[in-house]
Amino acid sequence: MEQLSKAYDPSKVEDKWYAEWMDKGYFRAEVDKNKQPFCIVMPPPNITGQLHIGHAVNNTLQDILIRWRRMQGYNALWIPGTDHASIATEAKIKDELAKEGLTKYDLGREKFLDRAWQWRERYGRRITSQLKRLGVSCDWSRERFTMDEGCSRAVIEVFVRLYEKGLIYRGDRIINWCPECKTALSDAEVEYEEEHGHLWHIRYPFTDGSGYIVVATTRPETMLGDTAVAVNPNDERYKDFIGKTVILPLINREISVIADEYVDMEFGTGAVKITPAHDPNDFEVGTRHNLPVIRVMADDGHMNENAGRYSGMERYEARRAVLADLEAQGLIDKTENHVHNVGHCYRCSTIVEPIVSKQWFVKMEPLAKPAIKAVRDGRIQFIPQRFANIYFNWIENIKDWCISRQLWWGHRIPAYYCHVCGNVIVSAQRPDTCDKCGSDDIEQDHDVLDTWFSSALWPFSTLGWPDHTPELEYFYPTDVLVTAYEIIFFWVARMIFSGLEHMGDIPFKYVLIHGIVRDDEGRKMSKSLGNGVDPLDVIDKYGADALRFTLVTGNAPGNDMRFYWDKVEASRNFANKIWNAARFVLLNLNGQDIEPPSPDELTLPDRWILARYSQLVEEVTSNLERFELGLAAQKLYDFIWSEYCDWYIELSKVQLHQSEAVKANTLYVLCHVLDGILRLLHPYMPFITEEIWHHLPKSGDTIMLAEWPRVEAEFMFEDSIDNMQSIMDVIQAIRNIKAEMNVEAGRKPKVVLVTNSSYEPIFQANAQYIERLAGVSGLNIKSDKSDISADAVSAVTGRAEIYIPLGELVDIAKETARLKKEYNELCTELDKTKVKLSNQSFITKAPPAVVQAEKDKAAQYQAMIDSIKERLEHLEK
Ligand SMILES: [Zn+2]
Ligand SMILES: [Zn+2]
Numbered sequence: 001m002e003q004l005s006k007a008y009d010p011s012k013v014e015d016k017w018y019a020e021w022m023d024k025g026y027f028r029a030e031v032d033k034n035k036q037p038f039c040i041v042m043p044p045p046n047i048t049g050q051l052h053i054g055h056a057v058n059n060t061l062q063d064i065l066i067r068w069r070r071m072q073g074y075n076a077l078w079i080p081g082t083d084h085a086s087i088a089t090e091a092k093i094k095d096e097l098a099k100e101g102l103t104k105y106d107l108g109r110e111k112f113l114d115r116a117w118q119w120r121e122r123y124g125r126r127i128t129s130q131l132k133r134l135g136v137s138c139d140w141s142r143e144r145f146t147m148d149e150g151c152s153r154a155v156i157e158v159f160v161r162l163y164e165k166g167l168i169y170r171g172d173r174i175i176n177w178c179p180e181c182k183t184a185l186s187d188a189e190v191e192y193e194e195e196h197g198h199l200w201h202i203r204y205p206f207t208d209g210s211g212y213i214v215v216a217t218t219r220p221e222t223m224l225g226d227t228a229v230a231v232n233p234n235d236e237r238y239k240d241f242i243g244k245t246v247i248l249p250l251i252n253r254e255i256s257v258i259a260d261e262y263v264d265m266e267f268g269t270g271a272v273k274i275t276p277a278h279d280p281n282d283f284e285v286g287t288r289h290n291l292p293v294i295r296v297m298a299d300d301g302h303m304n305e306n307a308g309r310y311s312g313m314e315r316y317e318a319r320r321a322v323l324a325d326l327e328a329q330g331l332i333d334k335t336e337n338h339v340h341n342v343g344h345c346y347r348c349s350t351i352v353e354p355i356v357s358k359q360w361f362v363k364m365e366p367l368a369k370p371a372i373k374a375v376r377d378g379r380i381q382f383i384p385q386r387f388a389n390i391y392f393n394w395i396e397n398i399k400d401w402c403i404s405r406q407l408w409w410g411h412r413i414p415a416y417y418c419h420v421c422g423n424v425i426v427s428a429q430r431p432d433t434c435d436k437c438g439s440d441d442i443e444q445d446h447d448v449l450d451t452w453f454s455s456a457l458w459p460f461s462t463l464g465w466p467d468h469t470p471e472l473e474y475f476y477p478t479d480v481l482v483t484a485y486e487i488i489f490f491w492v493a494r495m496i497f498s499g500l501e502h503m504g505d506i507p508f509k510y511v512l513i514h515g516i517v518r519d520d521e522g523r524k525m526s527k528s529l530g531n532g533v534d535p536l537d538v539i540d541k542y543g544a545d546a547l548r549f550t551l552v553t554g555n556a557p558g559n560d561m562r563f564y565w566d567k568v569e570a571s572r573n574f575a576n577k578i579w580n581a582a583r584f585v586l587l588n589l590n591g592q593d594i595e596p597p598s599p600d601e602l603t604l605p606d607r608w609i610l611a612r613y614s615q616l617v618e619e620v621t622s623n624l625e626r627f628e629l630g631l632a633a634q635k636l637y638d639f640i641w642s643e644y645c646d647w648y649i650e651l652s653k654v655q656l657h658q659s660e661a662v663k664a665n666t667l668y669v670l671c672h673v674l675d676g677i678l679r680l681l682h683p684y685m686p687f688i689t690e691e692i693w694h695h696l697p698k699s700g701d702t703i704m705l706a707e708w709p710r711v712e713a714e715f716m717f718e719d720s721i722d723n724m725q726s727i728m729d730v731i732q733a734i735r736n737i738k739a740e741m742n743v744e745a746g747r748k749p750k751v752v753l754v755t756n757s758s759y760e761p762i763f764q765a766n767a768q769y770i771e772r773l774a775g776v777s778g779l780n781i782k783s784d785k786s787d788i789s790a791d792a793v794s795a796v797t798g799r800a801e802i803y804i805p806l807g808e809l810v811d812i813a814k815e816t817a818r819l820k821k822e823y824n825e826l827c828t829e830l831d832k833t834k835v836k837l838s839n840q841s842f843i844t845k846a847p848p849a850v851v852q853a854e855k856d857k858a859a860q861y862q863a864m865i866d867s868i869k870e871r872l873e874h875l876e877k
Helices: 008-024 053-071 088-098 109-121 128-131 149-165 221-223 236-241 280-289 305-309 315-328 367-377 387-396 451-455 472-475 485-500 535-542 544-552 565-589 604-625 629-655 659-679 686-693 718-740 762-763 767-774 811-836 841-847 848-877
Strands: 037-041 073-077 168-178 184-185 190-205 212-217 228-231 245-248 253-259 271-274 332-345 352-362 381-384 416-420 425-427 442-444 477-484 510-515 751-755 778-781 793-798 801-804
Touching: 008 128, 008 535, 008 686, 008 841, 037 472, 053 073, 053 088, 053 128, 053 477, 053 510, 053 535, 053 544, 053 565, 053 604, 053 629, 088 811, 128 535, 128 659, 149 168, 149 425, 149 451, 149 485, 168 280, 184 718, 190 221, 190 245, 212 221, 212 271, 221 305, 228 236, 228 280, 253 425, 253 767, 305 315, 305 485, 315 332, 332 751, 367 387, 381 387, 387 485, 451 485, 485 510, 535 544, 535 565, 544 565, 544 686, 565 629, 565 659, 565 686, 604 629, 604 659, 604 718, 629 659, 718 762, 718 793, 718 801, 751 767, 762 767, 762 778, 767 848, 778 811, 811 841, 811 848
Parallel strands: 037 073, 037 477, 228 253, 381 510, 477 510, 751 778
Antiparallel strands: 168 184, 168 352, 190 212, 190 332, 228 271, 245 253, 416 425, 416 442, 751 801, 793 801
């Protein structure tokens, strides 16, 4: 049999096995009604993306679950794919065009889309090829793209259905507008940051010359669009002003003072300007009071023709001009510092402008209700549970979802407008003529849909919906969704209500939430800090297995983790430890056949490692069932490193030199447990486990499809665990004494072990292991304490007391001489420091820190002298 190479080299192993797995079609899953399905859909990375550490965590977790279930015999399907990322991709193309001195309008829609598709061809698969290096076992033959033919059909179908049910409508509403991206954004795409701004108090004079009313605002430029001033009807201060009119400064429009409960009497002056076109609350007030809606800002963030002399100014330039003019007219009552939340575009960080705009919306209330219920009644479970609260908090307060985007890259809205009669036709196919007036002068809506509109359908569009495919029937609902907590709103909630609405069933049973990876100081990784870690670098240096293991150990679901290179090194060392253990086993096996022994022929160490292995199988399996992937990894690490490598392999060295029968049994146990731990570890470290497994006596072509280990009742020797533990405790105690007493290497003391008569036979039968592993030349086991020399060093374990006569540990004459020499040297040093400290000029002239250092030195010498004196007295007794 071919032996393992001396050192493990991931680069020689990883690509080879990935190619083999792909070639043999091991990732492929077919509908098979005789098997139970297990399905995960991959959160589709953006085609603009490059593999970052967040993808690495997310996909490692999914791969562990998929590989584990596949080995358990489930029909495991992991569907990969990518997202067209409307706004992000469009930004990339625009940047590319800008380098050629072009805008998207120079190209026109059709040519721009050609460029986008070319871009997607060139870069869109970069991320998937990077994912493959991680070892992900997804079914690449089923790879999807949110804008492929099938997913696009699903999107249009959903739009038409929701429109026909009255759940999609078009209307003028306040939306979040990004003047940089020039598109509407949904609420979830706005990131709020606390900022220090101002609250300006502005005087609005009454028309009748009877003074003024003061309103407070953080966005004074929007006053140009004011159509009322509002006060709370219960506010005594303003009772008499309700119904009066004021002159809107700078614009000289006459507007009324109205009463509305919405006004907060505590905020500012208790009187507020009402700008229905530029504030969501004002829009509501305006609707209640039939106020005109006057937009004063254009889509590019500049003031429009309604802004009087400010028209054409950029919004913040206009703010300064408005304030200067108000100041000049004596209309600024006062200016306060004010901390408030300002919304920024999640793509470009530009401050978003709430603006009234004609957009398409999804009516959320009827869709949210069943989505709340599905999580409330436990059909969908969040892991950890606490994330359900974030979900409830968001979805219970959800507003209608603005789904139209003023972009070109994406799914174009299937709405058609008749230029003759104004009729709106929503249809999956482009109509030839208007169904009202018969005109053929019709034009499709220019806008595309929010990217999340298509990813909301991902769990069923990828399985063939709207067609009733066998895959959809068999694999839906999927089992687990693995995602970072950051996109619970964006994505998870929308998949849940979409699944319930269009499939009549939940999209997945579990939502496994993971945290984000921070740097070693706990900071978020970011381009500006330059503290990002490229997973491909880690793979190049340490191998994919080491990266994967690092990303899942020591971490509980939902918690953020920190990235330490030390930890990756430790994972690499773990891989090497397994490799060396496997080499040891294979060298000793030397190609011979092994047979399962009869249990009564096994030694205590054999029985112990087999029993502990069975416990490990039980624990790891139940940890995985509870999504405790980090805990299971830790148990595997501890078992392999300590119990298998550091203990059993060392114990086996005693047995491999005994009779042929003992040797054969030992080889069987070594191989059997190694085979089992490779299987258990395979989901975490797929490459090294596959490589080693192929050198073991085995059945099957790949460890990927090997059976997941089961608890072996025939090897569950319960009593062996305590018995072996008592032997190991004694070995450890003797090792500790030798270390504490500085016993020279190779010196093998005689040891007395006192135990009670019931344990005596166990120690007697296994004395050879204690002698060999603790480095002992004779073990005297007895049940009484007679004849133990008074100077013996002792230790106590659970089942025994250990005594080692001092003379066994050290040569008393030599040790006494050595200690006396050390004692004299220390006394000389102490005298020197004492002389220094009694020198008055040193004490007064030397810096205090130097004097203190000298005092510390003296104290330290004294302590060492005392301890040597004590040891000498002990020796001379
Ligand atoms: Zn933007
Ligand atoms: Zn018409």
